[in-house]
Amino acid sequence: MTVAQIAPVRVSAATGRTWLGLAVGALAALALPYLIPTQMSLLVTVGIFYLACIGLTPLIGQAGQVSLGQTLFMAIGAYGAGLLTLKWQWPTALAAVVLALFCGGLALIFGAAFLRLRGYYFALATLGLAVATAALSTAWISVTGGPSGMVDIPSLSLFGYEVFSDQANFYLLVVLGGIAAWITTNLRTSQTGRALAAVGHDSVAAGMLGINASRYKAVAFAISAMTASLAGSLYAFYLRFFSPEIITVTVAFSIVIMVAIGGSRSAFGPLIGALVIQGVPQMGQTFATWVPLFAGLVLIVVMTYFPGGLWGAIGDAVGALRRPAPSHAKEQR
Amino acid sequence: MSPLLTVRGLSRSFGGVAAVQSVDLEVEQGTIRAVIGPNGAGKTTLLDLVTGFTKPDMGTVDFDGHQLVGRSPRDLPSLGLMRTFQSARLVPSLTVRENVMLGAYRFTRARFLSDALRLPRTRREERELRSRADELIGFLDLTRFADSRATDLPAGAQRLVEVARGLAGAPKLLLLDEPAAGLDDSETRELADVLHAVREGGVTMVLIEHNMSLVLAISDQVTVMDAGKVIADDVPSTVREDAAVRKAYLGVAS
Numbered sequence: 001m002t003v004a005q006i007a008p009v010r011v012s013a014a015t016g017r018t019w020l021g022l023a024v025g026a027l028a029a030l031a032l033p034y035l036i037p038t039q040m041s042l043l044v045t046v047g048i049f050y051l052a053c054i055g056l057t058p059l060i061g062q063a064g065q066v067s068l069g070q071t072l073f074m075a076i077g078a079y080g081a082g083l084l085t086l087k088w089q090w091p092t093a094l095a096a097v098v099l100a101l102f103c104g105g106l107a108l109i110f111g112a113a114f115l116r117l118r119g120y121y122f123a124l125a126t127l128g129l130a131v132a133t134a135a136l137s138t139a140w141i142s143v144t145g146g147p148s149g150m151v152d153i154p155s156l157s158l159f160g161y162e163v164f165s166d167q168a169n170f171y172l173l174v175v176l177g178g179i180a181a182w183i184t185t186n187l188r189t190s191q192t193g194r195a196l197a198a199v200g201h202d203s204v205a206a207g208m209l210g211i212n213a214s215r216y217k218a219v220a221f222a223i224s225a226m227t228a229s230l231a232g233s234l235y236a237f238y239l240r241f242f243s244p245e246i247i248t249v250t251v252a253f254s255i256v257i258m259v260a261i262g263g264s265r266s267a268f269g270p271l272i273g274a275l276v277i278q279g280v281p282q283m284g285q286t287f288a289t290w291v292p293l294f295a296g297l298v299l300i301v302v303m304t305y306f307p308g309g310l311w312g313a314i315g316d317a318v319g320a321l322r323r324p325a326p327s328h329a330k331e332q333r
Numbered sequence: 334m335s336p337l338l339t340v341r342g343l344s345r346s347f348g349g350v351a352a353v354q355s356v357d358l359e360v361e362q363g364t365i366r367a368v369i370g371p372n373g374a375g376k377t378t379l380l381d382l383v384t385g386f387t388k389p390d391m392g393t394v395d396f397d398g399h400q401l402v403g404r405s406p407r408d409l410p411s412l413g414l415m416r417t418f419q420s421a422r423l424v425p426s427l428t429v430r431e432n433v434m435l436g437a438y439r440f441t442r443a444r445f446l447s448d449a450l451r452l453p454r455t456r457r458e459e460r461e462l463r464s465r466a467d468e469l470i471g472f473l474d475l476t477r478f479a480d481s482r483a484t485d486l487p488a489g490a491q492r493l494v495e496v497a498r499g500l501a502g503a504p505k506l507l508l509l510d511e512p513a514a515g516l517d518d519s520e521t522r523e524l525a526d527v528l529h530a531v532r533e534g535g536v537t538m539v540l541i542e543h544n545m546s547l548v549l550a551i552s553d554q555v556t557v558m559d560a561g562k563v564i565a566d567d568v569p570s571t572v573r574e575d576a577a578v579r580k581a582y583l584g585v586a587s
Contacts, residue, residue, distance in 0.1 A: 062426075183449045190448035190455055191441045191462065194431050198424045205422035208384070209502070210410035210439045219445055265426070 029174040033167045040166035042282050044238055046274045047173030048231045053258050053270035054180045055227025058187055059220040060256070061264030064200030065115070067221060069126035070228040070255045071247040072133040073103040077232025078242040079137070079144050082153040092156045096233035100226045107225035111218030130252035137244035149243030156237035169238045176234075180227055181267035187223075188265070196220060250292055257295050261302050263309020272310050337362045337506055337537050343382055343392030352378040354561040355392070360506070360554075365528065365538045367548040367569075370558035376541045377419060379558070380508055383539075384409060384416050397505060410439040413505035417498075417512060419541075421491035423483035429494050430479045433466040436501030469497040473527055488515040493524070506537045513544040525550045549573065 033040060052070050059065050077099045084095040114125040137144045144150060156163040156172070163172050187193050196216050198206035203213035236242040254277050262273030276298065281291045306313035340358035344351065353375040360366045368376050381387040383394050385406045394401040399412055409415070415436070423432045441462070443455040470479050473493045478486055483494055492512055499507050512528075513521045521544060528551050532538065542548050548555060548569065555572040557565040565578045572578055 186451045186455075187445075187449050190451070190459065191434070191438065191443065192445055192448040194424070194427060194435045195438060197426050198435055201424045201426070202422050204386070204406075205418065207405070207407045208409070208416055209435060209498075210407055212407060 026174075029171075033170060039282070040170060042279060044166055044169045044173060046271075046278045047170060047177055048235045048238070049255065049258060049274040049278055050177050050271055051173070051180060051231035051234070052228045052255050053262075053274055054177065054184055054267060055224040056255070056259050057184050057264045057267075057270060058193070058196055059217070059224050060259055062188065062193055062196035062200055063217050063220045065217055065220070066123040066256055067126045067224055068123060068249075068252045068256060069107075069110075069129035069133075070224065071249070071252040072129040073107070073225040073228035074232030074235065075133050075137055075144075075247045076103055076106070077229030077234075078236035078246070079150060080229075081233040081236050082150045082242060083143070085154050086152065092154055092237055093158055096156070096230060096237075099233055100229040103225040103229035104222040107222040108218050111221040112214070115214050115217045115221065127249075127252070130249050133247055133252075134244060134249050137247060144242075144244070147244060149241055149245075150236075151241055153236045153240045153242065155240060156234065163237070169234070173234065176230070177271075184223075185267050192216075254292075254295055257299050259309075261295075261298055261310060263306075263311035263313075265308065266311050266315070269309045269311035276310075336360055337397055338383075338539070339393075339395040340379075340383065341393045341395075343379070343394065344390050345378060345382055345387060346390060351561045353382060353389075356558070356561075356563055358556060358563070358566075360537060360539055362537055363532065363535060364553040365532055365540060365551055367540045367542055367552035367555045368558060369542060369545070369548055369555060373560075374558040375561040376558055377510060378561075380416065380510055380539075380541055384414070384508065410502050410504070413503075414508070415499040415502040415504040415506075416508035417492065417495040417510055419510040419514070421488070421495045423491055423494055423498070425482065425484040427483060428480050429475060429483050429486065430463070430466050430470060432483045432494055433469055433497045433501050434462040436498030437462055437465060437503075439502055466497075466501060469500050472500075472530070473497045474523065489517070489520050492516070493527075496524075496527070500531065500536070504536060506539065507531070509538060509540045509542075511541055511543060513542060513547045516544075521547055 032043060036043075052074060056067060056070065059067055077096070080099040080102070081092065081095045084090040084099070085092050090098075110129070114122050117125060138147050140146075158172070161168075163169055187196075195206065195211045198209065198211055199213040199216045206213055232242075232247075235246065239246075258273030258277045259270050260273070261276055262271065263269030277291070277295055280294055302310060308316065336359040338358070338360040340356060343353055343356045343358075345353045356375075356379060358366070358368075358379075368379065370376055378387060382389045382392075383401065385401060385404050389402060392402070396412060396414060401409070401414075424435065427435070441458060443452070443458050446452075447455045467476075467479065470476055473496060475490065475493060475497065478490060478494075483491060486494065492515065496507075496509065496512060499509075509528075513524055516524060525547055528538065528540075532551075540548070540552060552569055555565070555567065555569050556563055557572060557575070557578045565572050565575045567575070
């Protein structure tokens with residue numbers, strides 16, 4: 001490989017363009033409820049799963065560890081929100097925040113135990129969490145309401161305003177999703193993100209730079225747990241109901257599949273993944289039955305041909321179009 | 334003035350085979366020490382023992398007043414010790430610049446919360462890290478690669494990136510595991526110039542190396558190992574004439 005053939009990686013876009021993109025995105029988000037009013041519940045669901053997915057990106061995309069445990073933290077966020085608000089009359093927003101912090105702490109504890117495990121064992125251990133979650137949510141009737149679910153959960157109340165309608169829930173999710181995207185992007189482009197990437201690639205070499213691998217992995221796991229808990233709480237407040245069907249092991253897998261399909265190294269990837277996996281079942285009741293199969297096939301195709309996910313593939317395609325011919329590469333630098 | 338690094342009676346065997354056998358080594362401040370020897374002589378094991386990747390059966394490693402045996406490799410950067418690896422271990426998803434910025438990890442004070450919210454402390458540190466990395470990248474003549482993915486580079490250039498990453502940690506002692514492997518003659522001469530300049534900057538180095546011309550060109554002291562033992566320890570010109578060394582290592586070349 002000669003020097004000229006090594007193309008520079010896309011440098012971060014000019015700030016002006018970033019702001020333009022954000023403005024366009026915000027306008028689109030504002031307009032969506034008016035453009036497709038019949039699809040609002042889909043958009044809310046996509047927003048909720050986006051939250052569960054975006055928090056996974058530092059863990060999967062940087063630290064290189066797959067967690068199937070998102071349904072556990074969604075369950076804690078959802079059932080916890082129901083219990084705290086129904087039994088102890090906590091304000092809804094406070095319950096969501098406290099549960100998210102609790103899940104972060106819980107993930108640090110689990111992480112300390114699980115992340116000592118090498119290779120795929122972390123993913124297997126978190127699969128155990130997903131299985132236990134599905135079993136407990138069904139069997140622990142006194143707490144969760146069992147198979148028939150928990151009912152009468154209140155809507156989220158925010159600064160005296162009840163977030164009840166689909167539209168209100170959607171706007172709230174756009175704001176929270178935007179904040180989560182901003183935070184994970186900040187992490188990715190900072191020394192924390194670089195350290196996480198080093199840990200994910202080669203924790204021994206990372207150690208020689210002074211990086212504490214297990215601490216970084218545990219924190220990435222905690223971030224995933226916090227957004228999952230928040231997603232669970234918001235889901236429960238939105239549906240005003242929660243049941244074991246929402247947090248099956250299949251759902252645990254589909255969250256990871258959303259991240260994998262979309263791509264875990266950008267804030268947009270999980271959005272694409274959530275849209276694909278949540279949007280396809282809307283195409284018809286009969287089709288919904290086949291969703292797990294569809295998800296599996298898409299996953300196989302994406303992982304085989306676009307390991308960076310769909311968003312990564314788009315980025316590569318744009319990069320290839322923009323990239324000057326190799327003979328001119330030298331002048332470009 | 335006491336040596337920066339003092340190794341005493343360092344031994345380690347693997348399954349009954351002595352990989353390193355009571356090795357003594359002293360590295361004076363501001364010098365370049367080469368460790369040479371045939372394959373399997375125990376050079377890399379010696380480096381692994383010094384840096385805590387492998388635990389010694391016996392012996393002590395004193396670095397700048399700190400006992401290194403029993404310490405985690407993770408503590409070494411903050412004591413002022415950095416190392417490179419025989420085959421570069423750069424982060425593939427990061428650019429050359431980002432890899433070098435990571436070398437200064439021990440100076441980063443901003444942590445998760447500051448980075449997550451991009452607080453002023455993080456912004457300031459990012460600027461400092463970046464300009465420091467660009468300086469080192471320029472120093473090693475890698476500027477044209479700064480925005481390339483590190484692992485897209487040829488193996489020789491990757492090793493230079495590792496040297497830059499090691500220097501980003503502003504070490505007192507830099508341990509280099511075969512930095513010239515995979516470099517052609519002109520690149521090796523460039524590397525020799527770079528290492529000279531690094532030493533002028535006050536960084537002490539221990540260099541594990543196969544490339545004799547590099548060793549003879551830049552080192553102040555040469556340790557020759559064979560079968561886990563030190564068989565010679567002297568200035569380059571004397572080592573070159575040593576009969577045992579010629580037999581063990583230079584035999585083919587003489």
